[in-house]
Structure formats: C-alpha cells, structure tokens
Amino acid sequence: MRVVIAGGHGKIALLLERILAERGDQAVALIRNPAQVADVQQAGAKAVVCDLEAASAEQVAVLLAGADAVVFAAGAGAGSGVPRKDSVDRGASVLMADAAQRAGVRRFVQISSMGAGQPPQPGRGEVWAAYITAKTAAEDDLRSRDLDWTIVRPGGLTDAAATGRVRLAAPPVPRGTIARADVAAVIAALLDEPGTRHQTLELTGGNSPVAAAVRST
Numbered sequence: 001m002r003v004v005i006a007g008g009h010g011k012i013a014l015l016l017e018r019i020l021a022e023r024g025d026q027a028v029a030l031i032r033n034p035a036q037v038a039d040v041q042q043a044g045a046k047a048v049v050c051d052l053e054a055a056s057a058e059q060v061a062v063l064l065a066g067a068d069a070v071v072f073a074a075g076a077g078a079g080s081g082v083p084r085k086d087s088v089d090r091g092a093s094v095l096m097a098d099a100a101q102r103a104g105v106r107r108f109v110q111i112s113s114m115g116a117g118q119p120p121q122p123g124r125g126e127v128w129a130a131y132i133t134a135k136t137a138a139e140d141d142l143r144s145r146d147l148d149w150t151i152v153r154p155g156g157l158t159d160a161a162a163t164g165r166v167r168l169a170a171p172p173v174p175r176g177t178i179a180r181a182d183v184a185a186v187i188a189a190l191l192d193e194p195g196t197r198h199q200t201l202e203l204t205g206g207n208s209p210v211a212a213a214v215r216s217t
C-alpha cells in the first residue's frame, strides 16, 4: 500500500511511517522543510517537499498519483496563532481532500481532535477556539466529500511508549490521554480496514488491543 502522509515530519507521522515501513507498505511524507528529509528517510518513508499552505490542489494531486490512501497528520502545532489554525488545521486538510478527489485516491484518514464537532469550550482562549473551529470545519468538509474517509479524534497526546491498548468508539468517549505511538498504530490498522469508512471515532488510552478495537468499530 502506498500512503501519502500530510505533515510527514509530525510526531505521529514519523511513528506511523515506521509501522508502515516495517509491514512493507510505502509511506510518502509531505514536508515543508527540506532539513527534515533525513529524519523522514530514517523512519522508512520517501520525503517530498510540499508546503501545504502554499501548494494548489492540482499540484498536490500530482503527488498523490498512484497512492492508495492519504493520512492527514499535519497541524499548526503549539505556539501557532489563530491564522495558522485556519490555514493548516482546516485549510491543509481541505487541500488534501480536494487533491485526493482529483487524483482518485478514495481512502482518507484524518487526524482531528477530541473537542471537535462541538462549540469551543468558553474560557480557553481565542487560539483554542480557533483550533477547535478549524478542526470542526475540516471534519465537516471531509464528510461532505465522496471519499472513503475516517475521522479520528484523539484525546490529549503524550510521548509515552506504546501500550497497544486503546478505547476507540463513536463519540462521546470520556476525555483522556493517549500515546502518539498508539494513535499511529490505530491509523495503520484503520488503513487496513476499509469497513471503517464514513465513521467519526474518538480515541484514548484504554483496554482493547488495537486490532480488536478497530475491528469492533
């Protein structure tokens, strides 16, 4: 399977690239900073430089030719302000979905966030509100498209080691945290399970082995 990962130098993305390489799949990492090429290659992926806040859907569609799936793992990240929540967390996801349709790549797994799909909690500040608004808009855009999409909303991310056990279900799942390594394992399993298309799933640490959690959604 050839999987194009938007935000290919992200923490989850690099973990996912290792999993895909180990099982014999080919990951293509879209990155905007050429200095990250070596890290991506070390993770077993092919690096392609593409700034998702500057590229057109036509340009990205060319990069998606021959792919079997797209994973949206980009994010403006901590420290970014309101404009980049919109240009990356919403805009880059819309761009990738548009490009996937143009290229005829039907499978699309989007990393969203718990909290999306509801109005932002008051009192958490304008950047948080912009982030949740952007994630919600990205989800809504993806649901409106004729693609085999799956939306994954992880809880708070940690850099702890993988546990191999998660809670994955339709909303609402009680708030919780999850290791990025477990999120990567769930995404890899979802790519193998097209029956999970057209589902919005929330994800935290839990008790179910990843494969069983994905099968039972």
Ligand SMILES: NC(=O)c1ccc[n+]([C@@H]2O[C@H](COP(=O)([O-])OP(=O)(O)OC[C@H]3O[C@@H](n4cnc5c(N)ncnc54)[C@H](OP(=O)(O)O)[C@@H]3O)[C@@H](O)[C@H]2O)c1
Residues within 6 Å of the ligand: 006, 007, 008, 009, 010, 011, 012, 013, 030, 031, 032, 033, 050, 051, 052, 053, 054, 073, 074, 075, 076, 077, 078, 088, 092, 111, 112, 113, 114, 153, 154, 155, 156, 157, 158, 180
């Ligand atoms: N933090 C949390 O607790 C939490 C909870 C739930 C969901 N999430 C979401 O989970 C996703 C993945 O998380 P993560 O921790 O793996 O993210 P991360 O390490 O911050 O990675 C995000 C990646 O997106 C890339 N990116 C940003 N703008 C780009 C652009 N214009 N073109 C190409 N790539 C671009 C970044 O590249 P650069 O190095 O070039 O900036 C970075 O490699 C994010 O969407 C995040 O919002 C986070």
